[in-house]
Amino acid sequence: MENQENQALDRDYKIYIPSTHQFVPVTKEVYYDYYRPIWRIRKQAQKYGQCMCPQSKLWRCDGCCLDCPYHAAGNMSSLDYEQELTGDVHEDPSANVEEMVTDKVALQQLLRRFEELSPGASRIIELRLEGLPDRDIADIVGIPRSTFRSRLDKVISQLREEFGDII
Numbered sequence: 001m002e003n004q005e006n007q008a009l010d011r012d013y014k015i016y017i018p019s020t021h022q023f024v025p026v027t028k029e030v031y032y033d034y035y036r037p038i039w040r041i042r043k044q045a046q047k048y049g050q051c052m053c054p055q056s057k058l059w060r061c062d063g064c065c066l067d068c069p070y071h072a073a074g075n076m077s078s079l080d081y082e083q084e085l086t087g088d089v090h091e092d093p094s095a096n097v098e099e100m101v102t103d104k105v106a107l108q109q110l111l112r113r114f115e116e117l118s119p120g121a122s123r124i125i126e127l128r129l130e131g132l133p134d135r136d137i138a139d140i141v142g143i144p145r146s147t148f149r150s151r152l153d154k155v156i157s158q159l160r161e162e163f164g165d166i167i
Helices: 002-010 028-047 055-060 097-117 121-129 134-141 145-166
Strands: 013-017 022-026
Touching: 013 028, 022 028, 022 097, 097 121, 097 145, 121 134, 134 145
Parallel strands: none
Antiparallel strands: 013 022
């Protein structure tokens, strides 16, 4: 039991970047956020006989089976086969993992602060992302449009002061 605990404490989490052929050290959360969708895609492909990747090469799996040298035809008749869609997504060679992680953390802090300043902000953000105009959002939230706009402008100006160029 102690041996397993020691191994868990000493574990280094790394993500393999195929374009640069390098491992990048990351936190446990980032590691699992990155690899869980890849593992899901690989398991689904194995289930339908489309992934023949040997155990020794699983670390190279990026979830893009159509580009993989271990891809097999398998059973293509399944309706839930989505590899054609994910095969179109390729890694940006100029992407920097550190910048992406930093941006994600900054976005989480920004959204948390937005929720503190304006209760119900997550619902407003969802409605904005759906493309609804301010008048419809104000009706859904249950306040007049002018009140909604003034509160939103006040919160945005305060966030600009705190977060600067992120907004």
